[in-house]
Amino acid sequence: MADVRNVIIIGSGPAGYTAGLYTARAMLEPLMFAGYASGGQLMLTSDIENFPGYPEGIAGPEMMVDLRKQAERFGLEVEDKNVEKVDFSSRPFKVTVEGDEHLANAIIISTGADSIWLGAEGEEEQKGKGISTCATCDGFFFRDQEVIVVGGGDSAMEEAHFLTRFASKVTVVHRREYFRASQVMYDRVAAHPKIEIQTFRQVKRWLSDEKGLTGAILEDTRDGKEYEISCDGAFIAIGHKPNTGFLEGQVETDDGGYIIHSEHTMTSVPGVFAAGDVVDTRYRQAITAAGMGCQAAIDTEKWLEDE
Numbered sequence: 001m002a003d004v005r006n007v008i009i010i011g012s013g014p015a016g017y018t019a020g021l022y023t024a025r026a027m028l029e030p031l032m033f034a035g036y037a038s039g040g041q042l043m044l045t046s047d048i049e050n051f052p053g054y055p056e057g058i059a060g061p062e063m064m065v066d067l068r069k070q071a072e073r074f075g076l077e078v079e080d081k082n083v084e085k086v087d088f089s090s091r092p093f094k095v096t097v098e099g100d101e102h103l104a105n106a107i108i109i110s111t112g113a114d115s116i117w118l119g120a121e122g123e124e125e126q127k128g129k130g131i132s133t134c135a136t137c138d139g140f141f142f143r144d145q146e147v148i149v150v151g152g153g154d155s156a157m158e159e160a161h162f163l164t165r166f167a168s169k170v171t172v173v174h175r176r177e178y179f180r181a182s183q184v185m186y187d188r189v190a191a192h193p194k195i196e197i198q199t200f201r202q203v204k205r206w207l208s209d210e211k212g213l214t215g216a217i218l219e220d221t222r223d224g225k226e227y228e229i230s231c232d233g234a235f236i237a238i239g240h241k242p243n244t245g246f247l248e249g250q251v252e253t254d255d256g257g258y259i260i261h262s263e264h265t266m267t268s269v270p271g272v273f274a275a276g277d278v279v280d281t282r283y284r285q286a287i288t289a290a291g292m293g294c295q296a297a298i299d300t301e302k303w304l305e306d307e
């Protein structure tokens with residue numbers, strides 16, 4: 001019979017590491033399954049300029065390494081493995097990882113959300129080659145080449161601006177006239193000499209040859225007219241979907257799969273808590289995720305005490 005832990009944290013990122021830090025300092029000896037790609041979305045983020053305490057900004061991966069080190073200093077145990085399934089039907093809760101069952105009296109879920117792909121014709125063959133969802137990871141491959149960025153939110157603005165470091169030209173393709181992006185990020189992109197913005201356009205089909213991506217057929221969202229655009233690379237930045245598939249419906253989620261809090265940070269299952277982008281459809285910031293990780297840790301501590 002496996003040992004019963006006080007708390008298992010599923011997923012890393014600012015929410016998970018902060019929950020790890022707080023539960024470790026509360027002497028709960030937490031165990032975290034950080035995932036094979038630990039650190040979450042911020043591992044794919046270049047500069048974080050809006051996390052208080054960093055006047056010069058900080059690179060996402062650097063911040064994640066620091067958060068992890070800080071939590072480990074107080075005893076957070078981290079395994080870079082994915083959770084395959086969970087069983088929250090009885091206590092202690094069961095968490096299966098690489099075939100082994102782990103038991104815990106409380107769970108904190110902080111598995112975040114992943115990028116969404118467009119699903120346009122020709123995309124599958126070019127995924128991870130000419131088409132990416134991460135400029136920080138793949139921008140370097142498009143030195144002095146032309147790229148497009150799809151989307152009209154802050155992610156698209158951030159990707160487009162970052163890509164100007166490498167690409168000779170960046171075209172932002174957005175399906176509407178208005179942008180969801182914050183004004184400051186939009187203005188920075190709109191003013192950049194290397195960036196062109198095309199509105200009322202969506203990708204109908206990707207074009208490629210044996211060497212890779214060559215362009216796309218764009219469709220006017222008002223009248224369906226088609227235009228060809230040439231590019232060597234494309235970055236899709238149209239949002240995220242929560243990583244809740246492994247829960248198989250054992251905690252209540254909304255239609256989009258985001259976990260719903262029923263009381264403070266507790267989910268529909270007493271003793272199972274959730275924090276960060278896996279519940280957050282509104283703020284989705286590193287700082288709010290970290291704050292919620294702290295709340296989930298305190299809620300867990302109080303719940304375990306009451307139990």
Ligand code: NAP
Pocket residue numbers: 049050118150151152153154155156158175176178179180181182202237238239240282283284285
């Ligand atoms: P978002 O704000 O939801 O924006 C998604 C964009 O993609 C929208 O412009 C949307 O168009 C477009 N889109 C969605 N589906 C599409 C499709 N099938 N085809 C074409 N376009 C599509 O997502 P996000 O940009 O990832 O940002 C998420 C959150 O993170 C936001 O709260 C944002 O402020 C935050 N964020 C902050 C920073 C920062 O401050 N450094 C950086 C990145 C993200 P419509 O507008 O027409 O719906």
